[in-house]
Amino acid sequence: MKPFAYARAGDRADATARAAADATFIAGGTNLLDLMKLEVMAPEKLVDISRLDLAEITEAEDGGLRIGALVTNSDCAADARVRRDYPLLSRAILAGASAQLRNKATTGGNLCQRTRCYYFYDTAMPCNKRAPGSGCQALQGFNRIHAILGASDACIATYPGDMAVAMVALDAEVEIEGADGKCRLVPVRDFHRLPGDQPERDNILDAGDLITAVILPPPVAGRQIYRKVRDRASYAFALCSMAALVEMDGGTIASAALAFGGLAHKPWRDGEMEALLIGQKPSADLFGRAADRLLADARGHGSNDFKIPLTRRVLISVLGEATNTGGAA
Amino acid sequence: METTELTVNGKNHRLEADSRVTLLDALRNHLGLTGTKKGCDHGQCGACTVLVDGRRINSCLTLACMHDGDDITTIEGLGEPGNLSDLQAAFVAHDGFQCGYCTPGQICSATAMIEEARAGWPSFVSDDLEGPDGLSDEEISERMSGNLCRCAAYPNIVSAIRQVAGGRS
Numbered sequence: 001m002k003p004f005a006y007a008r009a010g011d012r013a014d015a016t017a018r019a020a021a022d023a024t025f026i027a028g029g030t031n032l033l034d035l036m037k038l039e040v041m042a043p044e045k046l047v048d049i050s051r052l053d054l055a056e057i058t059e060a061e062d063g064g065l066r067i068g069a070l071v072t073n074s075d076c077a078a079d080a081r082v083r084r085d086y087p088l089l090s091r092a093i094l095a096g097a098s099a100q101l102r103n104k105a106t107t108g109g110n111l112c113q114r115t116r117c118y119y120f121y122d123t124a125m126p127c128n129k130r131a132p133g134s135g136c137q138a139l140q141g142f143n144r145i146h147a148i149l150g151a152s153d154a155c156i157a158t159y160p161g162d163m164a165v166a167m168v169a170l171d172a173e174v175e176i177e178g179a180d181g182k183c184r185l186v187p188v189r190d191f192h193r194l195p196g197d198q199p200e201r202d203n204i205l206d207a208g209d210l211i212t213a214v215i216l217p218p219p220v221a222g223r224q225i226y227r228k229v230r231d232r233a234s235y236a237f238a239l240c241s242m243a244a245l246v247e248m249d250g251g252t253i254a255s256a257a258l259a260f261g262g263l264a265h266k267p268w269r270d271g272e273m274e275a276l277l278i279g280q281k282p283s284a285d286l287f288g289r290a291a292d293r294l295l296a297d298a299r300g301h302g303s304n305d306f307k308i309p310l311t312r313r314v315l316i317s318v319l320g321e322a323t324n325t326g327g328a329a
Numbered sequence: 330m331e332t333t334e335l336t337v338n339g340k341n342h343r344l345e346a347d348s349r350v351t352l353l354d355a356l357r358n359h360l361g362l363t364g365t366k367k368g369c370d371h372g373q374c375g376a377c378t379v380l381v382d383g384r385r386i387n388s389c390l391t392l393a394c395m396h397d398g399d400d401i402t403t404i405e406g407l408g409e410p411g412n413l414s415d416l417q418a419a420f421v422a423h424d425g426f427q428c429g430y431c432t433p434g435q436i437c438s439a440t441a442m443i444e445e446a447r448a449g450w451p452s453f454v455s456d457d458l459e460g461p462d463g464l465s466d467e468e469i470s471e472r473m474s475g476n477l478c479r480c481a482a483y484p485n486i487v488s489a490i491r492q493v494a495g496g497r498s
Binding site for chain 1: 331375390391392442450476
């Protein structure tokens, strides 16, 4: 690990001022320290924000929940209100990592976790995300875990997390405090970026920006499902995951919020696909057309070609479960 | 250099160390507590699991200087020869290891895991998030998935934990 200067932030203003002066935040540290040991990341200054007063889950006035940025993944998943009203979020968090990591990993840090692309991790290899302009080895190399949607010629890395996928389906928002002390709210679905020609930027945060909370809207009716497909039964990243929030009205689909992990540089939502489902009666034909829409622009790169039919099957299976028409698939 | 006050197994320590020193290296190299093991050093194997303020974490993935004032328990703090903790005794009785390298991490992890289950925390395999139904073997396996055993002593590790947790098989 490269040497760095360590400082503990006194308060939020101190933290954002230090970050605006090129310091990197550390909270749980479970992703950052791993990357620092490998020298994939080598910040010269760390500012420890782990003791800031951002570790509470509080009820918002509109009936939603405000999850402080330093609430650990364990505490969020185990919170009685989250379990009761947002089981999708509990399930997604519990699907990720291990208990030890969830005890350290924080809500804000988890949003910022970086890709697990093998070439991003291997400093002997070119990688446009780690070293902009050096090239992308994954395009022609081992790309089993890589993106099939929204990728670019510069980068086919995926966002690896589970928690954010559920938050995108739940229409949650990220609360961000800038170095100027001003707060803004950004939908989680707009927080992560597509790689384009700037894959070094994972998300929309600017220098000095501090995530202070994630805001969940008031709970809504309907079935909540988180499905994760991976290479082993536990403690593995998603090859494809799906967060579904589906409400039925009699025999038709009243609403459908569907988000996917493991497929793109960000949790993926397709409004056109959701619109296609609304007001319709569940059927194999309908689910097939939804899959056609979702995957119309999907592109494999060799080792990850299997993700296209896999995603189709996950979508059809989860929609069957969510609409109580499991046989329809 | 950073100065950090740590309470480890009930004893206070004042650590003077480089900011890069992980909690794992502080315990082993600075405090001489070598029961905690370094396996992968990247949070993937769980051999370095210790309890910080009662919660299990990977000590390899956290900086010692971030733990000023924290209360840390290592395998040495759970029990010693002649005075084993229930889990330590159960691992012996059930032959829950072969080479033993992962065992301190397994036992620290299981100690906290049983408390998490008692507190009603669900897991990924819990059918009912709001009222998890005891520690079945499937629950134990899922909740212990952060601790690898390259000797694959898993069946006996599960048996040892089941005995102490009083779960159903």
